[in-house]
Amino acid sequence: MKAGLVFTLITIALLQQVAAQRDCRSFSRQQEHMENDPGLRSRITALETFTLQHSGNNTAGRIEANVIKIPVVVHILYHYPSEKIGDEQIIAQLAMLNKCFRKLNADTVNTPAVFKSLAADCEIEFQLATADPQKKYTNGIVRKYTPITQWGADDKMKLSAEMGDDAWDPKSYLNIWVCNLDKFAGYASFPGGDEKADGLVLDFPVVADAGNKTIVHEVGHWLNLRHLWGDEYCGEDGVSDTPKQASYTPGCPTTIRITCGNGPHGDMYMNYMDFTNDACTNLFTAGQKARMRALFAPGGPRNSLLSSKGLNPPLIFESPLPAEDPKWLEARIYPNPAINEINIDLNYDARWIGKIFQVTNLQGQIVMTVPVTSKFQKINISHLAPGMYFLAAKKEDGVSVKQKFIKL
Ligand SMILES: [Zn+2]
CATH class of the missing domain: 3.40.390.10 (Collagenase (Catalytic Domain))
Structure with missing residues (x-):
């Protein structure tokens, strides 16, 4: 001991x-x-x-x-x-x-x-x-x-x-x-x-x-x-x-x-x-x-x-901005347009893993739901008809992602 x-x-x-x-x-x-x-x-x-x-x-x-x-x-x-x-x-x-x-x-x-x-x-x-x-x-x-x-x-x-x-x-x-x-x-x-x-x-x-x-x-x-x-x-x-x-x-x-x-x-x-x-x-x-x-x-x-003029008196005064909530950056989708598969790079915020992405067409109909399992998510879109689609997801805190892509 x-x-x-x-x-x-x-x-x-x-x-x-x-x-x-x-x-x-x-x-x-x-x-x-x-x-x-x-x-x-x-x-x-x-x-x-x-x-x-x-x-x-x-x-x-x-x-x-x-x-x-x-x-x-x-x-x-x-x-x-x-x-x-x-x-x-x-x-x-x-x-x-x-x-x-x-x-x-x-x-x-x-x-x-x-x-x-x-x-x-x-x-x-x-x-x-x-x-x-x-x-x-x-x-x-x-x-x-x-x-x-x-x-x-x-x-x-x-x-x-x-x-x-x-x-x-x-x-x-x-x-x-x-x-x-x-x-x-x-x-x-x-x-x-x-x-x-x-x-x-x-x-x-x-x-x-x-x-x-x-x-x-x-x-x-x-x-x-x-x-x-x-x-x-x-x-x-x-x-x-x-x-x-x-x-x-x-x-x-x-x-x-x-x-x-x-x-x-x-x-x-x-x-x-x-x-x-x-x-x-x-x-x-x-x-x-x-x-x-x-x-x-x-x-x-x-x-x-x-x-340097960095220690000079400033020439422009602006009233300070109120404290802002974090600005969420965009997920990156590539290639876009795509034929068979799109990749979603979520590396900017791994907390999207476990959420559900919905793919909707121009008529607002949900054509796919994809659970996010990786920071670099692949989605097979080969079966979709050519046209424009929206990819969207939302987290508990209300922050959402919405991006469009084109299927060729
Ligand atoms: Zn050193």
Whole structure:
């Protein structure tokens, strides 16, 4: 009994450690993009050269002095009412993000003495947009109902056509999507990739926890920072003042960890770009700051944000719309016209399974009833006379589908 209890406690402790461990999909997502976009690799190489030119000792092209202010829009994709999270959670996340980027976080005192002189105020701030791309009033937070209950790290949440929400012009805004991610706490796009997918994605529990620093780490990627170990054994992160380290750091170490010959000071595991527990990360370095700010130099991929109008006073005020009920999207029917068989794609809402579809002719007579057994339902129409038909179904909540198709 006692041994069982100890085992249970150890298991719980291990699970908590796993839960606190950062899981980040950004790098592997970039690798996938490279496979699908042959030009991406050369764009990344060109950006590395640009970054070296604008972050090194040559200060001519360097972005200096001014605090860079980045307009932010947060797209909250909710399915259940509990996911319609409040403004205060978003505001708390951005407050924490800004503290870390301005080195105003209280735990900066925990930075080891040997690394303290490297810790930087990045002079970058993030503010919820005050004007949308049409210059209309906004508080920078968009809430949108989606029939999708869970998302993969595949960028579909960034597209309205996939039941997500389209990005606001990424040249002018940092887009952040908050949704129910299936496996990961969050991921970000690196600069230079597909504009429609530019921004970061965060899971609901991350945003609900004001002390969670996933957003800091992911914005680091969005501003071109890599993991400290360069995603390979003793790899390169493109920053000279972060020591090389063998791999990511689990948990929260209490001793110096020497890897890749980085003694005597060892790994900088308290850097936001490691996987260390949030409570134990507390710095970006001057080198990381220079690498991030190089993106804002003329010709750099984030330069356009400096002239964004997203933080201007809005030119158009509209009285806010009343909260709307979820807008149900259409089932897709194909092929249409059809000869023998039609397919109904109900993937947008699996709750149609178990309902009955009725097929009626132009005279309003029911010619077929079809129980829905699959998200991709096939219906044999070979026996129907040529003409126009309607396919209709209704759920308990009164939501209905009605679409026409033509039998040839
Ligand atoms: Zn990461």
